[in-house]
Amino acid sequence: MNYSMHLLLTLATTPTATPAPPAGTPTGRALRDVVADALQGLLQRVEAFQQQPISPAAAQQFEQQVQDELRELGRQVLQWTYNHREPADVQALAKHVRFEAGLYTRLNRKTPQHAWTLFGPIRLWRVGYRPTDKTSEPMLFPLALGLGLVQGASPALAGRAAQLLSEGGMTQQRVRACLRRDYGVGWGVKKLRQVAQALAPALAAQRHAVQVERLLALLQQAADSRGPHKPVLSVGRDGITLGVRRKGGSIFEVATTGTVSVLDRRGRRLDTIYLAYTPEPGQGQMSRALTRLLRAVLERWSGPLPRLCYVTDAGDNETTYYEKVLRRWRHPRTGAPLEWIRVVDYYHASERLWVMAEQLFGKGRQATAWVRKMQKWLKKPGGVNRVLHSAAAFRAQYALRGKRRTAFQKAYRYVRDRMPYMRYAEYQRQGIPLGSGVTEAGCKTVYTQRLKLSGMRWHKAGAQLILNLRVLQLSGVWDAAYARVLASFEEAKVWGQQAAAENAVEIAA
Numbered sequence: 001m002n003y004s005m006h007l008l009l010t011l012a013t014t015p016t017a018t019p020a021p022p023a024g025t026p027t028g029r030a031l032r033d034v035v036a037d038a039l040q041g042l043l044q045r046v047e048a049f050q051q052q053p054i055s056p057a058a059a060q061q062f063e064q065q066v067q068d069e070l071r072e073l074g075r076q077v078l079q080w081t082y083n084h085r086e087p088a089d090v091q092a093l094a095k096h097v098r099f100e101a102g103l104y105t106r107l108n109r110k111t112p113q114h115a116w117t118l119f120g121p122i123r124l125w126r127v128g129y130r131p132t133d134k135t136s137e138p139m140l141f142p143l144a145l146g147l148g149l150v151q152g153a154s155p156a157l158a159g160r161a162a163q164l165l166s167e168g169g170m171t172q173q174r175v176r177a178c179l180r181r182d183y184g185v186g187w188g189v190k191k192l193r194q195v196a197q198a199l200a201p202a203l204a205a206q207r208h209a210v211q212v213e214r215l216l217a218l219l220q221q222a223a224d225s226r227g228p229h230k231p232v233l234s235v236g237r238d239g240i241t242l243g244v245r246r247k248g249g250s251i252f253e254v255a256t257t258g259t260v261s262v263l264d265r266r267g268r269r270l271d272t273i274y275l276a277y278t279p280e281p282g283q284g285q286m287s288r289a290l291t292r293l294l295r296a297v298l299e300r301w302s303g304p305l306p307r308l309c310y311v312t313d314a315g316d317n318e319t320t321y322y323e324k325v326l327r328r329w330r331h332p333r334t335g336a337p338l339e340w341i342r343v344v345d346y347y348h349a350s351e352r353l354w355v356m357a358e359q360l361f362g363k364g365r366q367a368t369a370w371v372r373k374m375q376k377w378l379k380k381p382g383g384v385n386r387v388l389h390s391a392a393a394f395r396a397q398y399a400l401r402g403k404r405r406t407a408f409q410k411a412y413r414y415v416r417d418r419m420p421y422m423r424y425a426e427y428q429r430q431g432i433p434l435g436s437g438v439t440e441a442g443c444k445t446v447y448t449q450r451l452k453l454s455g456m457r458w459h460k461a462g463a464q465l466i467l468n469l470r471v472l473q474l475s476g477v478w479d480a481a482y483a484r485v486l487a488s489f490e491e492a493k494v495w496g497q498q499a500a501a502e503n504a505v506e507i508a509a
Contacts, residue, residue: 034080038073045069071184074119078154083125086110086143090127097129097142104129104140113144117154120184148489151194157183159482161192162199166469166478168449196465199485204468206484208289210477211260211273212296218262218270223303227265229431231306234261234269235294235326236439237286237318240447242279243457250457253279256286256317257446259439260293262306267431272438273475276446276467278460283317291325299332309341309427311436313348314418344421346434350375353387355411359404360394370394379434381425388416446470 049062087093090108097104110125126143150158160183164175172189179185179192187195215233222231239254258275275293277285298305310326312318326340353374357367374390377383391412400408415422424434450470451463472478 029080031077031080034076035073038069038076042066042069042073071119075117075122075184078117078119079122079124082115082122082143082147085146086127093127096132097140099140099142099145102137103132105132113141113152115144115147115149115152115154116157116183116185116187118156118160118183145489148486150198151191153195155486157185158195158199161187161195162203162469163473163478165192165196165466166450166473168445169453170450171453196469200465200468202485202488203472203481206481207468207472207477208293208296210472210480210484211293211475212300213480214271214475214477215260215262215273215293215297216300219297219301219303219306221270222262222264222306225264225266227267227431229263229265229267229307230304231265232261232263232267232430232432233294233297233306233308234263234433234438235259235290235308235310236261236312236436236442237283237290237321238312238436238439238443239283239315239317240443242447242451242463244279244463245457245459255279255447255463256283257439257443258286258290259442260290260297261433261438263431263433265431267433269433269438271476272442273477274442274446274471276471278458278464278467287321287325290321295332298338305331307341307430307432308338309343309432311343311345311433312439313345313436314414341427341430341432342421343427343432343434343436344418345436346378346422346424347437349378349415349418349422352411352414353378356391356408359400359408359411360391360398378422379424379428383425384415384419384422388412442474445474 045062045065049058052058090106090110093106095106097106107128107130110127113124113126115122115124124144126141129140129142131137131140148155153161157179161175161179164170164178165172170178172192176187176189176192179187219231219233225231235258237256237258239256241252242255243250244253255278256276259272261272262270264270273293275286275289277283277289310322312322322340322342326338327342329338329340330336331338350371353371354367357371357374361367361370370390374387377386377390380386391408395405395408395412427434446467450466451458472481
């Protein structure tokens with residue numbers, strides 16, 4: 001018999017001093033009796049399995065039955081425990097409580113509430129307090145506040161539901177099915193949304209702080225690593241189209257993803273922090289959030305400054321952020337100029353090589369051979385010049401005209417105008433990433449796997465709610481953020497009778 005089963009059997013068979021049950025509630029039994037009844041059902045399942053021929057089907061059924069019995073045991077224990085957190089005698093509670101500067105007066109009875117937990121629904125009997133000045137403020141239930149119920153859900157279940165909503169492929173229907181299957185909770189769409197809408201803003205408010213802490217920990221890990229390079233703080237951002245609902249139909253607009261990665265002294269990426277925002281002109285929210293995050297990290301980091309690099313394609317918003325923010329930035333603590341190494345994504349540069357090759361040679365073996373050779377040259381010192389000279393020589397040889405010349409010139413100018421940001425050989429020597437693959441993969445991970453499933457269209461508020469949850473999950477800071485949210489819950493302090501008497505003058509006033 002394992003330790004857990006031994007503990008439960010001991011609890012079920014040993015007489016214990018049990019608080020008096022709440023008056024008029026259906027939970028007026030000793031905990032040992034509640035546990036004993038649940039264990040009896042479990043033992044009956046064991047006995048039945050022992051008496052039948054063994055088979056894979058029987059083993060599967062037995063495990064499912066044991067899981068159900070253990071869930072019921074947990075549900076009964078939670079229900080009993082929570083219902084005994086308040087005294088059974090309502091008169092033993094303070095007549096008045098204070099919450100958020102308001103005064104509340106106790107009712108003289110307990111009322112029930114359905115609550116949901118990781119073990120299924122329970123019935124919670126609690127004492128309510130009405131606003132003393134009889135305003136329209138809602139009733140106050142200190143027990144529910146103390147337990148941290150979110151729209152009637154326990155913190156453990158509410159957090160799990162919100163986390164499920166943030167996971168890839170988890171539509172509302174799939175989340176509801178998972179809650180029903182794993183926790184015996186039969187929520188509708190409305191209840192699921194209520195819980196998410198209650199938690200998401202609180203979690204979003206903690207995102208900045210926990211992401212800063214995570215990046216500082218990663219920088220310390222990188223600083224402690226061994227290798228030939230300095231640690232690298234790599235920043236990226238990119239856009240992705242998202243279906244947005246509007247009156248009269250839907251349109252596709254560009255949403256944005258931001259990434260901050262830390263690479264160790266061997267050039268290995270340790271982890272990545274994500275930001276994501278729904279479409280808006282100029283992507284101002286992303287710029288502000290990314291700047292705030294980087295500023296806080298650099299301000300608090302006390303070790304040697306890592307290499308700072310900005311790796312993106314050459315889109316308008318990406319370029320503007322470098323030119324107007326990063327390039328002009330000074331260290332937030334020392335005021336010294338910061339050197340941000342701008343890297344134009346190697347793979348976007350390679351795409352321009354393919355464009356030029358197809359205009360010069362057409363699709364085929366010759367074009368492929370030229371591109372493969374130019375890709376190698378790009379990674380050599382002075383390689384961009386050699387690529388441009390080769391392309392210009394073939395352009396003169398084939399005397400391109402019309403659309404082919406226009407397409408060639410556009411791709412050629414892309415490479416020529418961004419030569420200072422294509423020093424790929426130098427970047428490799430310094431352990432700096434050549435491509436924005438992390439950011440582009442982030443777009444797919446953040447958006448495509450969750451917000452771009454078949455037929456999905458979003459209102460911006462709903463999409464941002466999911467994004468606020470999803471970036472916490474993908475950044476590996478969900479637990480830290482949720483712990484801070486739970487710590488911030490305000491609890492109604494229920495005064496004892498002596499404290500209430502001491503405040504009688506204030507109450508009367």
